[in-house]
Each structure stands twice: as structure tokens, then as C-alpha cells.
Amino acid sequence: MAKKSRTKSCDSTPVKLKADPTAEEFARLAWAIAHPARVQIVRLLIGREACVCGEIVDCLPLAQSTVSQHLKILKESGLIQGEVDGPKVCYCINPKQLERLKSLVAKL
Amino acid sequence: MAKKSRTKSCDSTPVKLKADPTAEEFARLAWAIAHPARVQIVRLLIGREACVCGEIVDCLPLAQSTVSQHLKILKESGLIQGEVDGPKVCYCINPKQLERLKSLVAKL
DNA sequence: ATCGTCCATCGTCGATCAACGATATGAGGG
DNA sequence: CCCTCATATCGTTGATCGACGATGGACGAT
Numbered sequence: 220m221a222k223k224s225r226t227k228s229c230d231s232t233p234v235k236l237k238a239d240p241t242a243e244e245f246a247r248l249a250w251a252i253a254h255p256a257r258v259q260i261v262r263l264l265i266g267r268e269a270c271v272c273g274e275i276v277d278c279l280p281l282a283q284s285t286v287s288q289h290l291k292i293l294k295e296s297g298l299i300q301g302e303v304d305g306p307k308v309c310y311c312i313n314p315k316q317l318e319r320l321k322s323l324v325a326k327l
Numbered sequence: 328m329a330k331k332s333r334t335k336s337c338d339s340t341p342v343k344l345k346a347d348p349t350a351e352e353f354a355r356l357a358w359a360i361a362h363p364a365r366v367q368i369v370r371l372l373i374g375r376e377a378c379v380c381g382e383i384v385d386c387l388p389l390a391q392s393t394v395s396q397h398l399k400i401l402k403e404s405g406l407i408q409g410e411v412d413g414p415k416v417c418y419c420i421n422p423k424q425l426e427r428l429k430s431l432v433a434k435l
Numbered sequence: 436a437t438c439g440t441c442c443a444t445c446g447t448c449g450a451t452c453a454a455c456g457a458t459a460t461g462a463g464g465g
Numbered sequence: 466c467c468c469t470c471a472t473a474t475c476g477t478t479g480a481t482c483g484a485c486g487a488t489g490g491a492c493g494a495t
Contacts, residue, residue, distance in 0.1 A: 221492095234393050239363065239366075239367055242363040242364075242366040242367050242370075243363045245360065245363075246360065246362050246363045246365070246366050249357045249358075249360045249361040249366075250357075250361035250362075252333055252353065252354065252357045253354055253357040253358040254358075254452090254453085255347065255350040255351045255354045255356035256350075256453095257354070258347075258350040258353045258357075261348050261435065262350070262435070265435060271471085272471070272472060273470095273471060273472085274389045274455095276370055281453095281454080281455095282454070282455055282456080283471090283472075283473095284454085284456075284457090284472090284473085284474085285453070285454055285455070286474095287472060287473060287474085288453075288473095288474090289452085290451090290472095290473095290484095291473085291474095292452095295373055300408075303461095303462090303465065305462065305463075305471090306461070306462045306463065306470065306471050306472085307462095307470090307471060307472080308471080308472065308473090317435065320432065320435075321432055321433060321435065324428065324432040324433075325365050325429060325432075327369065327370070327373060327425065327426075327429065327434065331464090336461055346495085362482090364483095379441085379442095380441075380442060380443095381440090381441065381442080389483095389484080389485095390484075390485055390486080391441090391442075391443095392442095392443085392444085392445095392484085392485065392486075392487090393483070393484055393485070395442065396482095396483075396484085397441080397483090398442095398443095398446090399444090403456085411442095411491090411492095413441095413442060413491095413492065413493070414440060414441050414442080414491070414492045414493065415440090415442080415492095416441080416442065416443090
């Protein structure tokens, strides 16, 4: 009813914005790096200063299980990927998704 | 103790990374847009399709109080700023912080 | 002065996050 | 075959988010 009693404001968007798929993808990627520990993990991986989980744990003041959880979140967002290397797991950046994030932010 | 029993892995970072201020700033800005509704609000403000709170409410399928809360989060992150215009409040992007975010992401 | 409008804030509720220790899994070495 | 190391996962706990309705305060108009 509020819409009827006022002159239209959003002329270019006649109806309410639906759940914008782009906005959701954007939010999902931004969410992945919306935590200081995950920012540092991503930076470590990009700089190739570390790639194995244990190395990352040594670089951060967090427990191994916590780091593993952050890695899981990053993996689910698609920003990183991990491949098994014997008993270890080597994580690396997913360049495609990283570029996607950069593109979305740059277009803001 | 874990550090003592293994050979050092992060040679370029002799000690554990402290709370990196840049990482925290980064996470804070990313957090601001880590929600679909906030992404849409930021886009509306950038495109100048809306700037008054009531207009934004009309554009989103959310209650006024919820939108106001998202606006508060965005304001606290520094990404937007609001100035009182009579009984209304006009929100607009803070270009400086937006550029800061873009810069941080681009340098990843 | 008393409305009505616009917005911010409060209080609440359920859901989710972030951290940890403890435990399970899986690949190799003895 | 057992043992160890490197990770992943489970279960718990406290803190925070995200949504809403209700209330309060500021301002302009009647």
C-alpha cells in the first residue's frame, strides 16, 4: 500500500528486485574473504608462500581444525581447490573464480 | 610445541602472522558486501536509482527495519554515508572507501 | 499544537559462525 | 600388519547475524 500513495521512485525497476542471482554469487564470493584469517590464507596461496594445510597452520595463530574449516569454506566458495599429494593436501587458488571476484568488484 | 618438532615451512614469515591490520580492513569491507541485500543496495546507490531509505525499501522485498539495519552496517563499514535531508535521509556511496575496496581486491 | 511521514533503534527469535579438542580417515614407512 | 603423520570431520559452546514488529524521535504541513 505504501507504493500506491507515493509517486514511483524506482522508475527503472517497476517491481521489487527479485533475488538477483548475480548479487547472490557476488555475496557468496565476498563472504569467502569476509574474515581476516581467510584473507590471509588466500594471500598465502596467491604468493605461494604456503600451500599445504600444515604450513598454513604454522603461519596462523589458529588451531589446525579451525584452519581446516576455513579451507573448507574457501573451497566451497570455489576460490581455492585442493588436490591430494600423498598424505598431504596441496591447496591452490582457483584463478577463474578469483578473476570472477575481481571482475564483479571492478564493475561496481 | 608443534612448531618445534617440524622444520620451518614459512621461511619468509619467521613467526606466525599477527592480526594483519590490512587483512582486517579487507575483511571488514568484504563483509559489508557479503550479503545479497547489501550488494543490491550498493548497486542502487552507485547507479543513483535510489538514495532515500524509503525508496530502497520499495526496491527490496524486506521490511523497513531490516533495510535500515543493512544501511547501518554499510555505514559502519564506511562504504556509504548518509546525510539528513529534512525528514528524509539521503544515502550515497563513499567513493574513497569504494576505491579502497576495489584496490584491495585488484591487488590480490 | 497536533498530526503524519520518515527513519533509527530496541527486543526477540531462530539460524549460523568461529573457535576448540577429540576423534576418525587415509597414505606410507618400518 | 601396525604405527605415524597429515587432514578431515564431529560435537560443543559462546557469539553474532538476519529477520521482523513495535516503539521512539525528528521534521514539515495543516
